[in-house]
Amino acid sequence: MRRCSLIYRSDPVAYTLGNLSTFCTGARFFKSSPVKPGGGNNMEPSKSKFKSPIPLDARVNSFQQVLRSASASDSPLNGWEKCWNEGLTPWDLGSPTPLLVHLHTTGSLPKGRALIPGCGAGYDVVAIACPERHVIGIDISESAIKKASELSSGSPNAEHYSFLKTDFFTWCPSELFDLIFDYTFFCAIEPELRPTWARKICDLLKPDGELITLMYPIDDHEGGPPYRVTATDYEEVLDGVGMKAIQIVDNELAVAPRMGREKLGRWRKRCGQSQLSGVSKSSL
Numbered sequence: 001m002r003r004c005s006l007i008y009r010s011d012p013v014a015y016t017l018g019n020l021s022t023f024c025t026g027a028r029f030f031k032s033s034p035v036k037p038g039g040g041n042n043m044e045p046s047k048s049k050f051k052s053p054i055p056l057d058a059r060v061n062s063f064q065q066v067l068r069s070a071s072a073s074d075s076p077l078n079g080w081e082k083c084w085n086e087g088l089t090p091w092d093l094g095s096p097t098p099l100l101v102h103l104h105t106t107g108s109l110p111k112g113r114a115l116i117p118g119c120g121a122g123y124d125v126v127a128i129a130c131p132e133r134h135v136i137g138i139d140i141s142e143s144a145i146k147k148a149s150e151l152s153s154g155s156p157n158a159e160h161y162s163f164l165k166t167d168f169f170t171w172c173p174s175e176l177f178d179l180i181f182d183y184t185f186f187c188a189i190e191p192e193l194r195p196t197w198a199r200k201i202c203d204l205l206k207p208d209g210e211l212i213t214l215m216y217p218i219d220d221h222e223g224g225p226p227y228r229v230t231a232t233d234y235e236e237v238l239d240g241v242g243m244k245a246i247q248i249v250d251n252e253l254a255v256a257p258r259m260g261r262e263k264l265g266r267w268r269k270r271c272g273q274s275q276l277s278g279v280s281k282s283s284l
Contacts (some may be wrong), residue, residue, distance in 0.1 A: 002123070002149075002154040003203060013112070015140040018060075027061060029042050037267070048266075057087045059090045060090050062063065062088050062178075063083050063090055064225075066079050066082050066083050066086070066088060067079040067080075067083070067225075070082065080140055080143075080144070080230075081141055081142065081143050081190060084138060084143035084147065085143055086140050089121075090121070091120070091184050091188075091226075092120055092121055093123070093255065094123075095123055095179065096113060096124050096126075096128075096197065097123075097124055097183055097214065098185075098253040098254075099214065099251055099253040099254070099264060100124050100127065100181065100212075100214075101127055101128075102253055103212075104127065104128045104130075105139055108268060109128060109133070109179060109212075110133075110178045110179040110209075110210050111133050111178065112132075112133060112134075112135070112177070112178030112179065112206075112217070113133075113134055113135075113136070113175060113176070113177045113178050113179070114128065114135040114136070114178065114179040114180070114181065115135075115137075115138070115177045115179070115180045115181070115204060116135065116136070116138070116180075116214075117135045117138050117139075117168040117180070117182065117185050118138075118139055118140075118168070118182075118184070118185040118256065118277050119137030119138060119144070119163065120141075120144050120147075120148070120151050121138060121144065121147050121148050121150060121151055121274060122137050122145075122147075122148030122149075122151060122152055122161075122163060123151075124137075124181065124183070124201075125137035125148065125152075125161050125163070126151075126155050126157070126161060128181075129157050129160035129161035130157060130160055131157075131160060131221060133179075134160050134161065134162070135160065135162075136161070136162050136163075136173075136177075137161065137162070137163050137164070137170060138163075138164045138165070138166050138171065139163075139166075140165070140166070140167055140168075141165070141166060141232065142165050145163045145164070145165045147165060148163045149151040149163055150220050161217040168185075168200065169196065169197075169200055170180050173204070174200055176204060176205060176206040176209065177204050177209055178205075178206055178207055178209050178210070179209065179210050179212065179274050180201055180204060180210075180211045180212070181210070181211075181212045181213075182200060182201075182208070182211065182213045182214070183213070183214040183216070184216060184226060185197075185225050186215075186224045186229065186234070187217065187224065187225065187226035187228075187229050188224075188226055188227075188246060189214060189225075189227075190227070191227055191233075194233065194237045195240065197237065198237035198240065198241045198243070199241050200240050201238070201241070202238075202241040202242065202269060203234040203268035205269045206269070207269060208268065208269060208270075209268075209269045210263070210267065210268055210269070211238070211243060211265075211266070211267040211269070212264070212266055212267075213234060213265040213266075213267070214251060214262055214263075214265075215229050215230075215231055215262060215264075215265055216229065216254075216258060216262045217229065217258070217260055217261045217262075218230060218231075218259055218263060231248050231263055231265060234265055238267055239273040242269065242270045243267045243268065243269055243270065244267065244268055244270055245263070245266070245267055245270050246267065247266040248263060248264070248265050248266070249263065250263055250264075251263060251264050251266050
């Protein structure tokens with residue numbers, strides 16, 4: 001299981017099928033879903049209301065085949081490099097996530113230090129970086145980090161963000177974070193690794209720090225990556241480490257191919273001191 005789990009540990013994966021420019025821009029951005037203490041069943045539609053599974057295309061099939069082949073050859077992490085080198089990145093939107101940009105421009109994101117794991121080409125990192133918020137984007141793929149650095153080289157806010165090649169699950173930064181943003185990262189890891197993901201999220205956040213998740217894909221397809229998710233999947237692992245949901249809403253700014261399959265979740269840390277205390281840390 002250890003060898004197989006490495007395939008999906010540290011990169012975002014999601015299907016992007018269709019034109020990026022067509023997404024909802026109406027005045028009503030979110031449709032609320034109530035959050036009840038200790039009860040997750042109310043936080044997603046019943047299975048009968050799930051959207052149809054997202055269809056596979058040739059690029060998705062090719063990407064998954066590359067990962068399987070890399071795993072079989074005992075070099076799973078090389079699969080991510082090959083995908084980036086060959087342009088097999090169907091999860092890459094090609095621009096910042098519309099909802100995240102909206103939260104940033106409306107002043108709805110915490111200031112301070114922010115982390116985006118599995119940052120890929122780094123669009124979201126650059127989009128929310130500002131004098132009040134330093135953003136660090138990490139990715140397991142050296143090619144992804146190289147692309148992110150190249151694409152953002154002329155950005156006027158370059159001093160407010162950093163990119164780092166590292167494994168989210170083993171990384172120990174020198175400082176904790178006020179904000180972590182997860183989109184298509186949770187669904188990329190094998191489901192049995194989700195409790196480990198939650199513990200690491202909690203360890204990396206400051207007291208009262210916030211996690212923002214875009215939960216995707218909410219449907220009933222089989223297999224992965226990306227593995228299907230529900231709001232309850234997030235609640236079960238995050239509640240276990242002392243993180244509580246403060247908001248669960250539909251994402252009505254999702255790009256067209258993902259519309260109806262995403263929810264925004266905001267979670268506040270309510271756990272003890274981070275386990276990073278006493279652990280050797282990297283420069284970031």
